[in-house]
Amino acid sequence: MSELSVKHLLGIKYITEADIHLIFETADHFKEVINRSIKKVPSLRDITIANLFFENSTRTRLSFELAEKRLSADVVNFSASSSSVKKGETLVDTVNNILSMKVDMVVMRHPNPGAGVFLSKHINASIINAGDGAHEHPTQALLDTYSIREKLGDVAGKNVVIVGDILHSRVALSNIFALQKLGANVKVCGPKTLLPKYIESLGVGVETNLQKALQWCDVANMLRVQNERMDISYFPTTREYTQQFGLNKQLLDSLDKEIVVMHPGPINRGVEITSDVADSKQAIILNQVENGVAIRMAVLYLLASKIDRNED
Amino acid sequence: MSQKVLLNATEVKIALHRLACQLIENHDTFSNTVLIGIQPRGVFLAERIKSLLETDYKIKNIQLGYLDITFYRDDFRRNDKTIEASKTKVNFLVEGKRVVFIDDVLYTGRSIRAALTAVQSFGRPSEIELLTFIDRRFSRHLPIQPDYRGRQVDAINNEKVKVCWQENDGEDAVYLINN
Numbered sequence: 001m002s003e004l005s006v007k008h009l010l011g012i013k014y015i016t017e018a019d020i021h022l023i024f025e026t027a028d029h030f031k032e033v034i035n036r037s038i039k040k041v042p043s044l045r046d047i048t049i050a051n052l053f054f055e056n057s058t059r060t061r062l063s064f065e066l067a068e069k070r071l072s073a074d075v076v077n078f079s080a081s082s083s084s085v086k087k088g089e090t091l092v093d094t095v096n097n098i099l100s101m102k103v104d105m106v107v108m109r110h111p112n113p114g115a116g117v118f119l120s121k122h123i124n125a126s127i128i129n130a131g132d133g134a135h136e137h138p139t140q141a142l143l144d145t146y147s148i149r150e151k152l153g154d155v156a157g158k159n160v161v162i163v164g165d166i167l168h169s170r171v172a173l174s175n176i177f178a179l180q181k182l183g184a185n186v187k188v189c190g191p192k193t194l195l196p197k198y199i200e201s202l203g204v205g206v207e208t209n210l211q212k213a214l215q216w217c218d219v220a221n222m223l224r225v226q227n228e229r230m231d232i233s234y235f236p237t238t239r240e241y242t243q244q245f246g247l248n249k250q251l252l253d254s255l256d257k258e259i260v261v262m263h264p265g266p267i268n269r270g271v272e273i274t275s276d277v278a279d280s281k282q283a284i285i286l287n288q289v290e291n292g293v294a295i296r297m298a299v300l301y302l303l304a305s306k307i308d309r310n311e312d
Numbered sequence: 313m314s315q316k317v318l319l320n321a322t323e324v325k326i327a328l329h330r331l332a333c334q335l336i337e338n339h340d341t342f343s344n345t346v347l348i349g350i351q352p353r354g355v356f357l358a359e360r361i362k363s364l365l366e367t368d369y370k371i372k373n374i375q376l377g378y379l380d381i382t383f384y385r386d387d388f389r390r391n392d393k394t395i396e397a398s399k400t401k402v403n404f405l406v407e408g409k410r411v412v413f414i415d416d417v418l419y420t421g422r423s424i425r426a427a428l429t430a431v432q433s434f435g436r437p438s439e440i441e442l443l444t445f446i447d448r449r450f451s452r453h454l455p456i457q458p459d460y461r462g463r464q465v466d467a468i469n470n471e472k473v474k475v476c477w478q479e480n481d482g483e484d485a486v487y488l489i490n491n
Contacts, residue, residue, distance in 0.1 A: 002396045026397065029380070029383075029400070032399070032400055033383065036433050036434070037433070037434075037435075038433040038434075040433075042383070042384055042429065043383040043384075043385075043388055071383075301383075304388075305388065
């Protein structure tokens with residue numbers, strides 16, 4: 001088995017456990033490459049990739065762009081704020097215009113859930129979902145689980161708690177799928193208003209006491225409070241949220257074991273996680289960022305190898 | 313499918329000793345020389361040559377690296393299946409060094425072309441030589457020739473030359489396989 005089962009990476013839901021392991025093994029090799037003094041390989045030199053960001057992003061966009069450049073692909077960037085989308089062009093029209101400039105792959109972030117799936121039915125290029133609304137963010141889940149595997153040796157059998165705004169989080173959903181496919185036990189923790197009603201049907205445990213959740217877990221993934229997605233008040237004040245669901249040093253020290261702390265960024269310091277925890281040895285936040293480039297290189301490489309030259 | 317023995321264990325041993333001696337003639341104490349085995353199958357030969365040089369010829373501190381060329385190949389997307397990568401382990405800079413590439417079979421020369429590009433990531437060597445156990449004559453696609461060869465073989469294109477090593481395949485031998 002040395003090939004992905006899919007042509008697009010639209011979500012973790014659509015790929016298999018074997019796919020995830022193949023991506024991890026390939027990422028191991030790319031991690032070695034990006035730690036060399038010359039970090040570039042020529043694998044994708046005949047591939048052109050369009051990065052379409054219909055929603056703001058710094059980290060993911062930079063990480064994808066670096067991954068593409070380190071594989072020697074040609075890259076074009078597009079952001080909705082400075083484009084014809086504002087003039088009323090539809091998604092399919094925008095993308096088809098870009099594709100007629102002979103683009104082989106599309107990396108897309110879009111505020112609407114399912115945008116990637118919709119696009120994959122209408123165009124020929126290989127699509128990578130870089131986040132679609134509150135649906136999925138597959139490369140983030142891959143780099144999170146890859147970082148757990150790197151830190152703890154394996155993902156299977158580990159207890160992972162995802163803390164915070166589960167309702168608005170594509171990171172949470174993709175992580176739940178990835179962790180379950182790899183055999184980990186998953187719980188979510190947060191204010192009841194930010195836990196989706198159907199969450200237990202995914203086979204995920206629910207815990208509303210952070211202390212208990214942390215005592216149970218090996219890894220805590222602290223999500224950002226997404227103020228920009230909150231149309232109504234889900235909790236009384238930020239301060240109250242921090243008191244109940246914020247991770248601080250005192251809480252961490254009260255556990256009788258050492259847990260791994262993760263955060264997908266950007267961090268609201270002092271809200272979901274305090275500075276001393278974010279900068280502590282238990283936090284692998286910056287390892288996650290480094291692994292992000294290796295994971296995205298692996299995904300791009302494996303998907304590019306499935307593009308049929310005869311279709312070009 | 314039929315197969316024929318090209319070299320048996322004794323002949324493999326003789327050839328290995330000869331290659332080791334030829335390397336010593338050119339590189340003396342190996343003080344400025346590094347060996348690089350090309351993944352995946354060149355590393356068995358490279359390890360053998362290294363241990364021969366160390367045990368039988370008392371040369372110390374030989375530097376050996378493994379180089380994977382998967383991401384540098386020119387047949388990406390031209391093959392039906394994705395090529396699986398192996399580990400690259402080069403724990404030294406090759407800047408200013410004399411590099412010896414070691415691979416088991418030299419056929420079209422495309423792997424060596426990729427290796428020449430790949431090694432640039434680790435610096436600019438002062439020179440690069442090529443040691444190959446089997447040199448398949450008349451089948452080159454590129455102007456690449458070995459500096460040291462174990463045995464020259466005339467094989468036609470649908471034949472395959474397989475080099476077996478004790479540590480991986482259970483015996484030392486070279487086979488010509490006819491499909």
